[in-house]
Amino acid sequence: MTARLIDGKAAAASLRATVAAEVAKFRSATGRSPGLAVVLVGEDPASAVYVRSKGKATVEAGMQSIEHKLPADTSEAELLALVDQLNSDPAVDGILVQLPLPPQIDANKVITRIDPDKDVDGFNPVNAGRLAIGLPGFVPCTPLGCLKLLRAELGDLAGKHAVVIGRSNIVGKPVAMLLLAEHCTVTIAHSRTRNLPAVVRQADIVVAAVGRPNMVKGDWLKLHATVIDVGINRVEGDDGKSRLVGDVDFASAREIAGAITPVPGGVGPMTIACLIRNTLVSAARRDGYQLPE
Ligand code: NDP
Numbered sequence: 001m002t003a004r005l006i007d008g009k010a011a012a013a014s015l016r017a018t019v020a021a022e023v024a025k026f027r028s029a030t031g032r033s034p035g036l037a038v039v040l041v042g043e044d045p046a047s048a049v050y051v052r053s054k055g056k057a058t059v060e061a062g063m064q065s066i067e068h069k070l071p072a073d074t075s076e077a078e079l080l081a082l083v084d085q086l087n088s089d090p091a092v093d094g095i096l097v098q099l100p101l102p103p104q105i106d107a108n109k110v111i112t113r114i115d116p117d118k119d120v121d122g123f124n125p126v127n128a129g130r131l132a133i134g135l136p137g138f139v140p141c142t143p144l145g146c147l148k149l150l151r152a153e154l155g156d157l158a159g160k161h162a163v164v165i166g167r168s169n170i171v172g173k174p175v176a177m178l179l180l181a182e183h184c185t186v187t188i189a190h191s192r193t194r195n196l197p198a199v200v201r202q203a204d205i206v207v208a209a210v211g212r213p214n215m216v217k218g219d220w221l222k223l224h225a226t227v228i229d230v231g232i233n234r235v236e237g238d239d240g241k242s243r244l245v246g247d248v249d250f251a252s253a254r255e256i257a258g259a260i261t262p263v264p265g266g267v268g269p270m271t272i273a274c275l276i277r278n279t280l281v282s283a284a285r286r287d288g289y290q291l292p293e
Pocket residue numbers: 142165166167168169170171172189190191192193196209210211212230231232233267268271
């Protein structure tokens with residue numbers, strides 16, 4: 001039996017529709033639209049695509065998209081001044097500075113400068129700390145998307161053994177923190193982990209966030225494990241055309257797993273849906289407006 005496909009596209013469309021319905025209610029209750037400011041520095045083509053998609057999703061949800069496009073030679077001081085201005089602008093509920101930033105700008109400094117209560121990307125150290133100790137804050141969007149897919153697939157996650165492969169601040173660590181908060185037993189694996197296949201074989205839940213095409217093989221998995229593949233890797237196929245693959249070898253993994261996210265169409269679409277959800281949550285908190293759970 002092959003694994004069930006976890007349809008991230010459908011889950012994201014449903015979340016976006018729920019957010020849009022809530023935004024409509026928020027607007028009639030408060031007389032204003034939640035606003036998301038997205039800052040793009042330079043002309044990295046992938047970043048430009050992400051920023052366009054984020055703006056489109058924001059507007060489709062009935063929210064205001066405020067885009068700032070700055071030249072590649074923008075100084076750190078200029079970017080920090082813009083962040084300060086957005087921090088104090090009452091129409092701005094969420095601030096997102098698209099990464100990567102050009103080399104003259106220290107990304108950590110910029111992320112730390114964003115008001116933690118408008119940090120809808122959840123990368124500010126204050127929000128990382130809140131997540132670690134269980135305080136309300138903002139959770140990074142891709143990890144939040146992984147959690148929503150897992151909850152929808154498995155329901156209660158308590159007691160499950162989750163192996164997270166990858167320990168980056170933007171994916172691996174926050175995913176691990178979220179799963180710990182769900183009462184999973186969490187193992188975090190990384191490039192120095194010994195005998196990774198044996199570690200992965202213990203997992204009821206595998207989250208792969210590595211950035212290595214097709215690394216996790218089917219025979220690394222416990223029978224019927226749930227597999228969340230965060231990886232997005234562009235590779236050249238036999239036909240010479242480039243295509244996207246995950247960190248999990250989909251063909252072999254789907255023979256063993258119980259359920260698995262495809263790439264594309266798995267975790268990817270959830271990221272933007274969670275971003276607009278976080279923006280609505282921010283607007284609601286700032287206005288003392290009660291959102292349903
Ligand atoms: P990073 O490069 O920041 O982190 C990769 C992690 O994988 C590191 O912790 C590294 O370990 C670990 N790693 C590398 N090689 C191995 C190995 N051979 N065995 C075990 N662990 C290894 O990547 P990100 O976390 O930013 O992204 C991971 C993937 O997720 C990428 O493919 C990226 O494109 C994708 N992604 C997708 C998103 C989406 O769906 N919207 C959003 C963000 C990322 P160590 O710490 O020891 O170096």
